[in-house]
Amino acid sequence: MLRYIVNRFIQMVVVFFLFLIISYLLFDAIPGNAFQNLLLNPSLPPYAYEETIALYGLDQPLSVRLQKYIVNFFKGDLGYSYIQFPKTAIELIAERLPRTLMLFSVVNILAFYTGFFVGKILAWRRGSKSETWITITSVFSYTVFYPWFALLMLWFFGLRMGWVPIGKFLTPSKWYDSPFDSDVVFLEMIKYMVIFSVLYFVITLLTKEIESLNLRRNIRLGSFFALLFISNFYWNTGQLSEMRFYAGDIAYHTILPVLTVTIVAFAGTALLTRTTMMEVLKDDYILTARAKGLSQKRIRDRHAARTALLPVVTSFIFTIVTIIDGSVLTETIFSWPGMGQLILESVLREDIPVAMASFSFIGVFALIAHFLADVSYAFLDPRIRIKSQG
Amino acid sequence: MSDIILDVQNLSMHYETLEGNVLAVKDVTFNVKSGESFGLVGESGCGKTSVAMTLLQLQPENSVISEGSIKLDGKELIGLSENELRKVRWDSISIVFQGAMNAWNPVIKIGEQIREALREHYPENSKQTNIDKINQLFKMVGLDESTANRFPHELSGGMKQRAVIALALSCDPKIIIADEPTTALDVVIQDQILNEIKKVQELLGLSLIYISHDIAVIAEMTDKIAVMYAGSIVEIGPTSEVFNSPKHSYTKALLDSTPSIKGEKKKLKSLDGEPPSLINKIEGCSFAPRCPNRNISCKPERDMKLIEVGHDHFVDSCSLGENYE
Amino acid sequence: MSKNLIEVRNLAKHFEISNSFFTGKKKIIKAVDEVSFNIKAGESLGLVGQSGCGKTTTARSLCLLEPKTSGSVNFFNPEKNIMESIDAIDEDGMRVFRRNMQMIFQDPYESLNPRWTIKDIIKEPLDIHNIGSLGEREEAIVEILRTVGLTPPENYLQRYPHEISGGQRQRVSIARTLIMKPKFVICDEPTSMLDVSIRISIMDLMLNLAKELDVSYLYITHDLAVARYMCNRIAVMFNGKLVEIAETEELLNNPIHPYTKRLISSIPIPDPGYKRERYEVNFDELDKIISSNPNEKMVDIGNEHLVATHDTKDFFIET
């Protein structure tokens, strides 16, 4: 196992190295550079442009630049932004990342959950009318033209019904006097979510050994509400009590993008779950479970869905990778400037250090996710462990 | 020994498919007494598994029980709601499925899967009670206690099958249905499993319904057998009597086609043709098209009906000659 | 009898596997270990043993589906009329070998390409070995279908595997195997997936074909009753080693090796009145003894009855 991990790691480094080089070459292949717009100013003498690109080293041959870039990269120096000099690429990413992370972790977990739940129901109620309708809806949301749909949602819920704000991640007038930057609030919210999830996870683990199913469920439900209750105190402590108003505003703005992306994103998981679960339902142990006299819900959730979960989780881990690069559209339409916007802007304006850093970030993210997918699959499915020995 | 624990009367069941109704079980009547081993033998597709499924009311959704009654310990099973059935399943009647390899959920530990049944039927049990019970069961079927913490794939086929038997026994059922429990196991393991079943059955005084296509196994395992063909029982009676004086041509054909390592090496007789399609109702004798003794001593046009030919030995009327009406 | 068709000497096949998921240590599994036997022309040898004892691996090594680790396999080349080692033969010899050595598998459905018609399936070996003209191939197909009892052949030519029954599918695989007119066919439990009534007809078919076409079988099974019906001689295999070989009736009536005895005792008898003798063997002990005597030779106790003669006291469990 250890050797497997080491091998995979070396493989990842090599892939990443190639990824870096290829990305750099691709960016270099885009005509022009970040300072080309200087040329469009008729009153600007040519030397202004030449001096500028010389300062940023853009006048040097590709091989020299690439070599320097790679060396600096592995020293941890991802360079200054061309456009936002002297901010570094890392600073820019650090600024944008919490927003993207917040929105898309919520969206992805929700989409996964909804998708898994819907898929489960679909497979279970195979042949019923509700299955037909949910399937049609899922296929619709799976294939819908996303920008159009997002605008439609904005129009309906924001403008027509007036329930949610139109775009943006906060209401400016509420933030005029805020003592915090939104980034700080975002980080606090993420921190809270992590604490909440970890606590709940621990509770789930602790209650695993309770023999009575009803008791187990009640304890979990009870502790969930207890956590909610404690959360209230949590958000009342110190700085957080001032921050909760702003966190609330951000949460309010999260609703529509989360809803929209979830509607679009759940369908993939739902349809995949449906397929895998229908396969699982044909398996003999489902019949055994029924013969044992287990309740329908228990068979569905514990036996069928649990096994069907494996491929779904894997596919989900792979889609986590697309969180950032797939966020361009969402971030644009919902005016949620995060990593997606950063990538878009930096590529459009040929701010190569920032673009490279963003892409490297995604690349590392992707590689780690795939690596985790492999490893976790091996751990989640006891069967894989044996197979890998043969 | 003589009290009837399972009484199946005139059971008919069909599957509704796009091509038409598949008449899987036709007018099947039999009973199982307390502590008795009852064998159900026949080729694949003859309806024996459908009977087993119907006994537990686990038949697929597209199946319809058109007629008949299943009384378990005097209680009618047909028409019970899913929740009522859940109480009966495993508690009174449990099953060891064909292809036991796949009877285990691959991602849940063996012990957990057995405990699950215990929890469902004995919600008041403490965890320790359940664990003790499982250990006891494992001991009974010759498994180590540590098996409870293993995943299914970590066990060999034989161990898995032993564990399945432990699972089937977990809720102290009155009847166990064993549906081809040793198919796909090799002979030595099969021998061990059969032994185990016999031992447990005697120990606990259970009734056993043993379903198989293997005449040799049935011969060893059962007190009484029913031979099924095309959804119907064509011959039923005490095992020794059916083997020693088979009356139905199909029973004879089955016996003639089974190789043995004992006795003279004899030329076996093959049975040509295929079982009939069950989609359409068959008039008269369903075995007639393949019957090697057709029209010699039987009346294939006669409707199928079981006629007693010896003590507790019944055979399909159309395979009998003129004397039986 | 006649001359040898196959001579197997000290055949071995070892697998290397990771012993542990975490450390990656290697362990060698001797799937087939020092196995020797001969098969004469027209003779059928049953290879009997439990699952995982190395029967299938032996077969796969024999027909070069898997490279063997050591040992020699000699094959009678009917064109040159000599025995040739399969390690040393030239391309032409290999072609002859391939044509004369065929295999029938356990699951007829899995071994037939579901997208091909019966005709395509049967024709494939002819195409590969480029035998006969197109017309001759067609004729050969019709002929072989008739031989395996799929009549009238025209009804089957254009059908797909899923359109016919399990017994018919196994007939198709036999037809595909025999169309090459091989001298030697390895059968890996060809009837274990079939229903009782059909099983006998397939077994009879194979027996008849062996007589008609002068084919030898290596018949792999775990069921001695089937082996008795099909084979002249039976070889008993345990954990990669042969423990006993003899003429069928000799073996059944006079088993020497405890493992053979155990196998025989585990076969149910289709007679409710018959009470089998219980005979238990401690397989772990047996395995230890065998692996501690790697150079054990088999001893002929007469009547061409060979048996491995290691000390058998320890694993004997009297019942």
Add this chain to the structure above:
Amino acid sequence: MLFVVFAMVVVACGNTSDDTADDVVEESSDTTEPAAESEAPATTVASSSAPDGVFKLAIFQDPATQNLFKWYDTDTDAYSLYQMTGQSVSLFGISYPNYTLIPSMATELVETSTDNGDGTFSYSVPIVEGYEWSDGNPITANDWVFTYNTAKGLPLLGQWAAVWPSNCEVECVTNVEAPDDYTVKITFNYDPGLTGWQYGAAVAPALSQAYWEQFATSREDLLAVSGADAPVASAFVYEKIEQGAFYTWTYDPDTMYFGGETTNYANGGVAISQDNGVAPAVSGEFGDLSGESFTYANGPFVGQVEFSIYNDQDSAYLAFENGDVDFVLNPSGVKRATYEKLSRIPGTEVISNFSNGMRYMAFNTRVFPGSNKAYRQAVGCIVDKDYVINNVLQGVAINMDGQMPAALTSWVAPVTGVLKECADLSSAEKWEKSIQILQDAGWQATDWGEHPGGSERAIAPTGLKGPNGEAMPENMLLYAPGPGFDPIRSTFSLFVADYMQQLGVDIVARPTGFGVIVDKVFTAATCKDWDVYMLGWGLSAFPDHPTNFFDGANDTCVNEGFNTTGYNGPDGYQNPEFAELVSQFKGAKSVSEAQSLSKQMEALLFEDMPYLVLVTTPILEVYKDNISFPFTNMLDGLQQLSGNPSNVSVSD
């Protein structure tokens, strides 16, 4: 952070009945009871006269910086500049309603230089005394000196070379001095005219020395300053910056602009009167103070300006419709469909202005037949632009004949030459006139064809030959962007090609990618490989573009490529008379002189027609009727003035 997500997934997997993630979100929103009402936006120092109300603008991009030094250096994004207009002062300014040059900090329009005798020339400009930066420091001549020296000394890069040219291998500013606190003396190594002086150094930015000096140690340090706290010389200072979400400006109680009055005259004159009790009284009159006029009072009239950032135009207009913003600051204006839709919604004002730009067709005057003047004139005459604009384009574009947008009234030259002669003719007459022009110039044809009259298509001449017997090339192409890129030029190209065919020219319109056209016509290597193309220009506040387009020295064939000399002359127009006017224009010292020269140049262009100017387009904008602008009628629309926040008033 992946582990977080992963942990949540594990939770999700471990528990199949509850929905953790969902509840986490809801929970967050549950905890928001305390309703801290947003307080009235006002600064603590605001006097009782501080105006009320918030003017809300939508912008499409997060301004990259609030540091004007940095903007000129590396960030040239238009939105960033909108944010920083108040951070600098300049000597002269532009009055946007009619694009007139006016003094800003200068007390007068200084148009003449002093010859220093050593080859350098200086301008000395007195500036207004008593104006202050928002931090209370006075605005003095030293701010100019500091800004120039900083740009030159660090050195700063990018556009600084254009606003304060200091590389003296070419024409540059050699020195900026402050003889006294309120006189700025700028010295050049040549005698600059309008381009270098009035529209150059005189409008160049000067930033507060008192604030920026501490950072001007190196380029990196200077550019690293956020700039949000920098003092401004306008009506608002930065209040709150929430990166990526919004920016606010709040009223600067010390603003020097409050309450002044500006009067604009139709002929380009401007009268300024400033006496608000905060800043010193100033009054001045510039330009031609005749013709119609309108007067507006200077703001600010709102206490706060809020810039909301929307990344998507459609959602920005949804927010506008919802009343979240009052005005969408959109450089390209609103799309026509959205404009139509919004115009039907109560409370929405719609305005339409002309953009400061033109679309044109250029002949390749280097190769026959483009080299023949009569040919160009004949094409110019026969093309019925009015017909295409009114009947085909349905008024989405506006006819443009000369080089100057109609809004620059004092620059517009009267139409002369064939365009004037052919203007009112019927299509048959235009055809005949065009044929006449060709015949008069000695063109020959086998058969001159005829026009059946009315709206019929003419029977084209055959066997057309140039005056010296040159054969007309076959299969000529008219490059124009495709309908997806610009339907206007695409449509025009089809009609123009048809008109030219009626003259016997073998030409077809070829829809071509924008980049492909640019590449072909602006590259020296291919400068003779094309016949006719259609493109467009966006124009600057100072209308000196004809000198760039038609100066023979800018010929693409002479200069290597597009990227080294800025503007080019892809048409290859060479006319010594025009070149002479260009050099006079560059040395012109006064606007009126420049205008006169510009009109002479235009007359030549009307005669020679290297370009056939086609149309300009309207720029459409919308705003909520709870706000009002002092004027909405201006070239390039309200976005040119960033929505004019300091003059906007808001009603409830």
